[in-house]
Amino acid sequence: GVLPLCSRPPVWGRAVRQPPSLLLAPCRAFSNNKILVELDESSGVATMKFKSPPVNSLSLDFLTEFCISLEKLENDRACRGVIFTSAVPRIFSSGLDITEMCGKSTEHYAEFWRAVQEMWLRLYGSNMVTVAAVNGSSPAGGCLIALSCDYRIMVENPKFNIGLNEAQLGIVAPFWFKDTFVNVVGHRVAERSLQLGSLLPAPEAHKVGLVDELVPEEKLQEKAAAVTAQWLALPDHARQLTKSMMRKAVLDRLVAHREEDIQNFISFISKESIQKSLRMYMEMLKKKK
């Protein structure tokens, strides 16, 4: 019944009521190069801030840090919820780092794709309450991070877009991106949005259910904290088993086809037409700057 990949034993009742096993300051923080993690021990809620300028792209290094940070929190009994947000203005995350997919070796593609899978398996299957506080644009893999949380709050700025826009780049979102998307917005919206590679402005994203709530930028952190507290008011054990019941089928599907999915990615990304398309896209991005 418990979620896969999570060795943490389920906590019964509210962890905040348990006496801390060590004398600790009310707030602990750890930071690596690309992600800043702050844990508020009084609430049991951590914040993971993406700080990898210019656009928080999901490089192999970023993904590795993300997984290590999440595992640390997952195993920390003082932590029961995580808020994901960006420390970079106007961008939540730009998604998978294209430089990792261009002109590299087969081994590198395999390692990179395994890290992308790992991030999703840990996040979508997390025992903790997970809330995305989306304070900027969030295309492709950035959108996947938001979709994999329990709840999505976005700044109401219509200049901030979100969506799985892979098709616009000539690539195809993998089946587990699609499964996660369908679980949030339903088959109809997913089919249309994925084929069009739609990037929706925040208000439209809210209308189709891609995000749950819009707030002014200055209210984002406060709202994210309030929502997380609401979810944490439930007994952990029951909430975790319920979450697992809802997500297990989709998680199991990737676990069962993981190696096949890596091979598919490698053979797709190694095609000359795809490489050419990605190079053109990167050229375009450079010119934009």
Place this chain on the structure above:
Amino acid sequence: GVLPLCSRPPVWGRAVRQPPSLLLAPCRAFSNNKILVELDESSGVATMKFKSPPVNSLSLDFLTEFCISLEKLENDRACRGVIFTSAVPRIFSSGLDITEMCGKSTEHYAEFWRAVQEMWLRLYGSNMVTVAAVNGSSPAGGCLIALSCDYRIMVENPKFNIGLNEAQLGIVAPFWFKDTFVNVVGHRVAERSLQLGSLLPAPEAHKVGLVDELVPEEKLQEKAAAVTAQWLALPDHARQLTKSMMRKAVLDRLVAHREEDIQNFISFISKESIQKSLRMYMEMLKKKK
């Protein structure tokens, strides 16, 4: 193709046009201790009224009566539709009777759970048109009864709540409660509501699709009769095969895992932590009175 558990042969055309095989009064009624059943032979519609004060909780006795009453109607060619409503003010049904799950033997838990399964299999798989006329609050198992009908009408009183709030009690809704819920409100709303154990006031329940329609209390019976008549205007055979096609996958899933589901329930409910939590919940309910 036909629904499981229903031995009744499909009726072609409108039963009301068939000459009654016996000379019968236009309205027959039978009542046991906890449920009153009235069958209007002119319309072919029965009403099942829950009258088990104080809160129509689903005890083993209630469930047994429910199944027997439903089977009687299912086998009665004069009956083609059933309206479910409450004879107790302000409550439709409070859901599973917690006293049946507290401090009892393993054999009792097995018998109780089998009765809960049986109720759902018969109701969700019924060949008759089933309409819930929800005239009071309807948490947990009470909500399941409503969800298992073809159509849900609720009194528009915002003091009446409905939802699968098991998580609030520290327990987990079984997978077939979840499947039934997802079929009505979709994956996204189900995932959030089940994790939060949300009890929604009638207007919010209507907004997310958990109920189909709101009416003033004094219009409830009239509306329920009108809706049932609308559904009965269709040829029984086509309607029944269509209903079976929509619900078969979810019904088959419990049939295939019925004994396993009973064992899961027993091992979960026998845990000391769960027993303690349920005792605390019952104490709280007693103090409320």
Place this chain on the structure above:
Amino acid sequence: GVLPLCSRPPVWGRAVRQPPSLLLAPCRAFSNNKILVELDESSGVATMKFKSPPVNSLSLDFLTEFCISLEKLENDRACRGVIFTSAVPRIFSSGLDITEMCGKSTEHYAEFWRAVQEMWLRLYGSNMVTVAAVNGSSPAGGCLIALSCDYRIMVENPKFNIGLNEAQLGIVAPFWFKDTFVNVVGHRVAERSLQLGSLLPAPEAHKVGLVDELVPEEKLQEKAAAVTAQWLALPDHARQLTKSMMRKAVLDRLVAHREEDIQNFISFISKESIQKSLRMYMEMLKKKK
């Protein structure tokens, strides 16, 4: 990964940029008895106009022409999108031709049903962008054609109805009609609509998501062209793989059960009660004229 039944190789980039392999007029047309096809080579978009008065019913001849026309376009590299519309006033298509299902031989029923399946497999699995420009009522099989497209635009006239109303005729929509419907409107709306055999006026059809957009009749062609152009702005290869990913499960299900589905149809349609019901329905239609 590619769609079944389509031998056409995926096109990378926009076909309109490719030099035409032959010197051709900017617009080619071919017409058989029941369907007029016009291909605008400058846009890469074909229009298939149903011209089989009085009601564009899906006879064996119509279905055969439909499949041949669609296959021609599928294999024509100058064609990347198709708009489906009617040349008959006030009706898009009345659905399956009942005369093909009444008083015919078992062999005829088998041939007819195989043609219905073939039409759906080719249309739902098409590599091209498919847009339904619904300029009239569209019950049953007519609705299926619209549901199988990528996008549905309907004239906002509330006198035009659309829906899978099979249950009203005493027959049952096959499982793949149902699967296609669920993919568009979700389980809840599909369950209710199929059981009631609902035919929804255009505005209500839009409200439940059965059609994507309403327009005044005089704007229909223009809007359909604009929408098709929007979908064609995406790289074909990525769009096609994405479409296949979304639809494959449902397509594969019919492919796997095709012969069984034909046998089911034959044994259902051969029943005297069904034959009687269809004859009564045809009588009623004749009197209406």
